[in-house]
Amino acid sequence: MSNPWPYPGSRWWKFDFHTHTPASLDTRAWQLAVDTPDEVTPEKWLLRYMAAEVDCVAITDHNSGAWIDQLKNAYSSMKTHNEAGSGPTGFRPLHIFPGVELSVQGGFHLLAIFSPKASTSDIDSLLGSVGYGGTKGDSDAVTSKGAAEVIQLVLDADGIVIPAHADEISGLLAVIEGTKKSALAAGTLKQILEIDDILAMEWRDDGSPLPSEYDRSKRSWARVIGSDCHNFKGTIVPGYRFTWIKMATPTLEGLRLALLDGNDTSVRRSYEPGPFHPFDTPQNFITRIEIINARYMGNKKGGEEILLTPFYNAIIGGRGTGKSTVIHAVRIAYNRDSELDKLPLESEPRKQFTQFKKEPKDRNGDGALRSDTEINIEMLREGIPHRLSWSATTKKTTVFARSVSGVWEATSSQALGADRFPIRLYSQGQIAAMAGGSRRALLEVIDEAASIGGLKRSLEDAQNEYYAKRSTIRALNTKLADQPEAERRLEDIDRKLEAFTELHHADALKKHQIAARQQQQLESTREHLRSLADDIQQFAEGVQALDWEDDLFHAEIDKDALAWRDDATLVIESAKSSLSKVSEQVLASSESLEHSPLLSSWIGRLQIAASGYAAFKEALAANGVTDPDHFGNLVEERESVVEELKQHKDNQEKHNTLTEESEKIFLSVSSSRKAITKARQSFLQEHLTGNNFVDITVVPYGDDPRTIEIDIRSLLGLEDQLFQQDILQFEDGKSPAGLAYEIASSVDKEAALQRAKERLKVIDGFGGHFRNHLQKKTETQKDWLDRLRCWFPEDDLRISYSRSGDGKSFTSIEQGSPGQRAAALMAFLLAFGDEPLILDQPEDDLDNHLIYELVVQQIKKNKLRRQLIIVTHNANIVVNGDAEIVNALEFNGQCYVKRKGALQEQEVRTEVCHIMEGGPDAFKKRWARLGRSL
Known part of the structure; x- marks a missing residue:
C-alpha cells in the first residue's frame, strides 16, 4: 500500500509466506552471481520486495536461518538512512518475519515462522532441537524427530506452523494421482491432524483434492500462499504470489489471530477469483466520536474521544463506565430520538434514553447532560468528511463538511435524514420490544432499509x-345548489316576457332588439376603422433606418458597403412612405364610408323599428304600464339569469370532469x-430467503x-x-x-x-x-x-423463528422465550444494509450457542460490507467476532477510554480478560485464539 492507512485497528497487509535468499543452495542464479557485480546482497534483496509493495516477508530458507540477521541489519541501516533523508530509492517499510523451511521426517516440507524479534541463532537452535543433520540451506536430509514432534517443538518455541506447498510434491497433504489417498504415510498424517495448533497451510491449487484423512478430521486450516521465489528472473519473482493478512501491526500474535479467523475474514490469497479491494471502505462510516462536558464524561480538556475503524469496533467496559453514554450521544447527534418514540412509553430503552437526555436540576437529579454539553460525530460520507455537532445550548445538530483547505464549514443543507446520514442503532431492549408488541417500530426499520x-x-x-x-368539488356543489332557483327564476321571467310579447307588440319589440344589436355592431366597426388608420400611421412613424457607427467604415475603402447601406435606407424610407399613404387611404375610406348611400335603407329600417318601439311604449302606457322600462328590466334580468345558468353549466362540466379525475386519483x-x-414483501423475501433463524411476512x-x-x-x-x-x-x-x-x-x-x-x-x-x-x-x-x-x-408483520436455528420448524415468535425472540429479530436486522450499524449489548437474553452461531457469524459477514460499533460484555463477540479495534472504557470519577487497540496487543487482551466474564482462566479455556501470553 503506497498511502498510509489513516484508521486505527486492523488493516490488510501484503504478506509473502514463502521466500528464499542465497542462503538456500538451490537458488542457482544467485549462487552463480556470488562475487560478481550481479551478486544479490541483502539490500538488493530487500529492495526487490519493496518494489513489489510487499509489506511482510517470511524468510524461509531450506533448513537455514543464515540470512536472517543479515537482512535485519541491512533493513535497519536502510531505514536509518531513509529517516535521515539519504535512504535508497524505492525504500518503503518492510516487516521481516524470521523463519525456516524444514525438511521433515516423512518427506514433506514445513514452514516455521517466528516473531520479527527472532534471529539466526533462534533458527539454528530449532534446527538442532528437531535433529536436522543435513547441509544447511539444502534439503539433502530430514529431521531425526518425527513430524508430530517437530511441529510441537516449533509450537513450543512460539512459532507458527504452516505445511509448505501442501498440495504438491513434498507437501503434507499431497495425494496419489487420481485418488484421495495420502501420499504421506496415513499414520503420520493422522497424527499431525490431531494437533490443534496448526493454523494454516500453503495451498497453491484449489482444484487439488484433499486426502480423505483431512476430510475426516474436520479441520479447516486457513489457506495461504507465498512466492517461493528462488531468483529474480522469470515469473516467480517477488509479488508473484502473496496473501493478504488483516492485522493491526505486523506481529506474530497479529498473524496468529488472522490465521485463526481464516479465509475471507482475515486471510485472502492473491489469486483467488472475484474482485478484492483491501483498502476500500464502506460508503458511509464514523471516524470519531467526541463527547465534551457531559455529566460523567468528557470533562477533561478536549473532552473524550473514541477513534473508530471503518470495520468492526468493539466497545467494552464494566457497569457505569460510559458505554451507554456513547450510544445515546450518537443517537442524539443523528437526531434519531423518534426511533425510540415508536416503542411503548414504559419500554426500558425509551425510559433510559428519556432520562439520559435530561439536564439534572440538582446534584442528585436525573440526567446525563449539562447546559454546555457538546457531541461531535465525524464521518466519511461518500468520501467527503462530515461532522455532526450537537449542542445542549441550541438542542440541535449542525452539519459541517470539511473544505479543501481543511476547515469545517456548515453545509447549505442541514437535513439529518436517514437518506443523507444513514445509520442503524439498536439496543437489545429495543430489539426485544420490536420482537414483542412494537412491530410498528420494526416496520419503520423495514421501510427505511427498503427505501419505501x-x-x-x-x-x-x-x-x-x-x-x-x-x-374543489364541494365548493362547486355549493355553487350548483343555486341552480334550481336560477332555473325557476328564468321560467318566471320567460313567462312574463311571453305575456308581454303576446299582448304588447312582440314584433316591434323584436325588431327594436335586433336594431339595437345591429347598431351596436355598426358602431364597433366604425370605431375599428378609425383606430386602424391611427395604428398604421404609428407603425409607419416607428420605421427608421439603423444608424451605423461613425468612423467604422472608410469612405474610400468601404464605399461599396456604404453604397449598399444607402440602398437599404431607400428601401426602408420607401416602406415608411407607403405605410403613411396606406394610413391616409384607410382614413379617407373610413370617412367616405360614414356617408355611404349603402346605409340609407338600413337607417330607414332603424327609424321604422324606433317608431314601432315608440308605439310599443305608447301601447304599454295605454295598458296601464306606467314604467315603460319595466320590460327592459325583465330583459336585463333574463340576460343575467341566463349568464348565471351558463356559469352553472360550466360548473357542472367542471364538476363532472373533477369527479372523473378524482376517481382516477x-x-x-x-x-x-x-x-x-x-415493496415490503419483496424486501423481506430478498433478504430472508435462506435465513435459518427467522421468517417475516407482511400481512x-x-x-x-x-x-x-x-x-x-x-x-x-x-x-x-x-x-x-x-x-x-x-x-x-x-x-x-x-x-x-x-x-x-x-x-x-x-x-x-x-x-x-x-x-x-x-x-x-x-x-x-x-x-x-x-x-x-x-x-x-x-x-x-x-x-x-x-x-x-x-x-x-407475522414473525416466526426456528427453534433449532437450522431453518426448520418455524414457530410464531409469540411462543418464543425473550432470548429466542431477540435472536430472531437480530438475525433479520443483521441480514441487510451497508450503513453503519451500532448494537448495544446484543448478547443480552441470548444463549451462548446463539451468541456464537448468530451474532458472531453475522458480525463476520457484516463487517465485510459495513461499519460495526458493538457495545458488549461478551468475550465471544469481541474475540471470535475479531474486532478490528477495541475501546475499553473505565470509570474513575469520570468515564474515559482506558485502553484502545487491536486484540493482538497484549495490553488490550489483558483488558478484555479483566472486564469480560470469566476472567483470564476461563478466557484461556474458552478462547484459546488470544494466544499464549494472557
Missing part, C-alpha cells in the same frame, strides 16, 4: 391531490398503498384487531376506551366484536375494509352515541368522508 420513503411520498401526494380535488391512492405492501392491513383498533381511533380522533362496543370489544366467554375485529378476522381484507368504510359513511349498525359522534363529524369536518375513503390500516 418514495412510495410513501407518492401515496401522500396522491391523497393530497384527491383531497384537493374533492375540496383515488385509484392511484389505492395502487400506491398496495405498492408499499408489495396487508394487518390481522391483529388491537393494532387495527389503534388505526381506527387515530382516523376518528378518538381516545382509548370510547365506543369499545362499536370499535373493538372483548368480553369473557364471547367472541371479539367491532369494526377492528371484522377487518382483522376477514379472509378478504379488501372487501372487509370496504364494508367498514361504507358503514362509517352511512352510519349504519352502530350504537346511538357512536352514531351521534359520526353524524357530528360528518357535519363539521367537510373532508372527513374523503379521508375515510383514502384510509387504509397499516400492514402488520
